Amino acid sequence: MEKSTYIYMKKIGMFLFYMMLFLVAGLQILPLVWLLFFSLKNNQEVFNTPLFSLPSPPRWENYVKVWVEGDIGLYFFNSLWITTVSVIFTVLLASFVTFAITRMNWKLKHVVLGLFMVGLMIPIHSTLIPLFNFFMKVKLIDHPMSIVLTNIGFNLPITIMILLGFYNALPRELEESAVMDGCSVHRMFFQVILPMTSPVIVTTTIINMIYNWNEFVFVNTFISSDEYKTLTVGIQNFIGQYTTDWGAIGATLMISVLPILIIFFFLSNKIMEGITAGAIKG
Amino acid sequence: MDKVMSDKRVIALYVLPALLMIIILVYVPIIMTGYYSLMKWDGIGERTFVALDNYKQLLKDSMFWKSVYHSFLLAVFSVLSLGGYLVVSLVLAGRIKGANILRKIYLIPMLLSSVAIAQLWLRIYHPSNGMLNQFLSFLGVDDPPNWLADPSIVLYSVFIPIIWQYAGFYILIYYAALKNIPSSIIEAAIIDGANPWQLAYKIKLPLIAGVIKVTIVLAVVGSLKYFDLIYVMTGGGPNGASEVIASYMYQKAFRSFNFGYGSAIAFSLLILCIVATWLIRKLTHTEEEVQY
Known part of the structure; x- marks a missing residue:
């Protein structure tokens, strides 16, 4: 194998490795990000806005309400x-x-x-x-x-x-x-x-x-x-x-x-x- | 020196509190479970000795065998997933930038309470507003399944959060073991012309074989006695479709107040865990442990 092809292959390999590691990280963390987001939304927003849309405005009153x-x-x-x-x-x-x-x-x-x-x-x-x-x-x-x-x-x-x-x-x-x-x-x-x-x-x-x-x-x-x-x-x-x-x-x-x-x-x-x-x- | 460090009173004072606690809270209850399993007892009234009747009933109880089958299935899934964790760990322990942050992210689910995880996944699996089905409908799936209500898939639906919960734990253990391999061994192998696959297969995996054995035992025994998430998410339902040994025991003892029968299930669970541990150790036993 030529040296340049070898380095090229190696780069692709590393890229795939990083993709895999980030995919696993995403699977582990996304449910929690989703939880954080819907904890700051009201039902209207949970049902009608896209999955990972930022809560705007963040409804901190949810936290106050359950605590009180x-x-x-x-x-x-x-x-x-x-x-x-x-x-x-x-x-x-x-x-x-x-x-x-x-x-x-x-x-x-x-x-x-x-x-x-x-x-x-x-x-x-x-x-x-x-x-x-x-x-x-x-x-x-x-x-x-x-x-x-x-x-x-x-x-x-x-x-x-x-x-x-x-x-x-x-x-x-x-x-x-x-x-x-x-x-x-x-x-x-x-x-x-x-x-x-x-x-x-x-x-x-x-x-x-x-x-x-x-x-x-x-x-x-x-x-x-x-x-x-x-x-x-x-x-x-x-x-x-x-x-x-x-x-x-x-x-x-x-x-x-x-x-x-x-x-x-x-x-x-x-x-x-x-x-x-x-x-x-x- | 020796005299001071052999003082019987001091030793008793230091050891007895903890020793009494585990004897009273762990060992005596184990024996009592065996004893109660020979009784007919509702937990409040008189106990009557029925010898092995509970076990005879257990042998004929199809729901019990179904729960045993489900627990074994979880054990198989957990052990198979170990292979995936090994691959991730081998990559992660290579020259990866950010490996430390990545393995921390992997570990986060394991730190959360099973109740919080169960409640979160109940929302993820929610038929119309859950993360999973919203994502599927975004992909254009018209009729996404009802993950926890459909008896044919509910068991696998509860397995996934369990795997999710423990993934980081096993990756952490494998990563630590791989990082413990002396770099001189790896360098020698590279000088001898080993390619990355050979390095992983012939050098690294055999060197962490001891750790892999321990994780197999942990995964199998952990699966056989698994309870929390399944109990909170489905309670073993619908109609026993996700019942496992521990949840069946709990239901018989603390819902139907059949303490004798529940004890027979609990004692069977203990025996099963001991036999499984012994069997795996025996099967994976090798004459020579790799030394380095």
Whole structure:
């Protein structure tokens, strides 16, 4: 083949590659752009203007309306505090366990680690009926505590898995000198280890935030009162009332996904790191 | 040093809270599910022991087998789509400008809640005003299908948003694995005269075989237990045309209050996931793992 033809072929090849990558990007993002647009339109405009026509004027009143008229604010607040409490406890408890498993000497540590790792594979739906019965008995059904507990329990394995890689790479000299100085294990953990693991704590915190914010099955099963519902389940009911008002539905959905999108915009590298570490060991 | 780090009380204090939580919230319920599956129980009244009656009924329940078939079909689709993600990742991990932004865009759907995705796709599939049918009518299609009401296509209609949701996740994993291949190996192969196809087929794919195996397990098990989107979008309907194992379990337990029967389905789901994991590991097992 002549050199010029080869370069020509290569250029066409690269062009096709870019076309494919942009096509996939379009498929992934266009539904969301469409959502953003119709959340700023009224029904008249949704039905009669072209698919991706810019909303003019943008009808921000859709957002005001669903926030004021519905319980979106309440659901939002519930999601916020349930997520915050769950994340703090998950990351702290997982850090304790990972520290004890990677740094301390005891016989059963491999068995305990195994229990956490097998927990990764268990389908949550196979635990749903007994959990429902258990929370009923301890009077936690229709109580936000049931959601906080299950959020923590079911996210511990993946959090520990992400922490493990980081802990294994930490140098041991620091602890040795801390022990030499007469430092207790607790002080070492809180003053040496936790600060040193802050990068991976940030990663696990964000990953847990996303999972807890989006949690659906447990809230849908355990919570029946409106006052305790989180945004994921709340918008489900709320949209039921507005089946015909597209702008209101769009605005509700946008409000529910916006916090995650904002976090992603600023911390995407951390999120990608956490997802990769949580899926593949090591 | 050793003495301080072997303090039994400290170890117990650090390990027990988390350990008790997963035992109480994950392992005990698993055992209880097996136990309840031997009972006839409406969730409130007395439990009566019926031995394997629920399972005998399950074997004859055509709706259950239909839901199993649907879940397997989703697993097949998910695994096939992995091939597409591999192609995208191989291209993306080459010398592509903007690769980092592209893979971020791919990942966005995975970060959204299943309810938001389901509600969005309910609008996309809307027969007259949805994005899809408006686009089809723009292309001149006169009679676009009613995606979620037509029993012959509803199953595939709910598969598409699931694939859409997870595409970025798998691309991210493959991309990271491909970027982890030491550049010395790639350079050596290029010097030896390997063309891009050989590079991909004979060098890169074998080197990330371990990661591919893990993603196959994730895709199959994730599909078998899939629930959220289907439950919100169709509830398994119309007439069971999009019912999967987990949605059927949910319906039997929390809609018909047949907790014993629901537990039998839930326990079958667990066994199915374990067997599938074991089987895939066995089938894809190779004597030597590629080292580099």
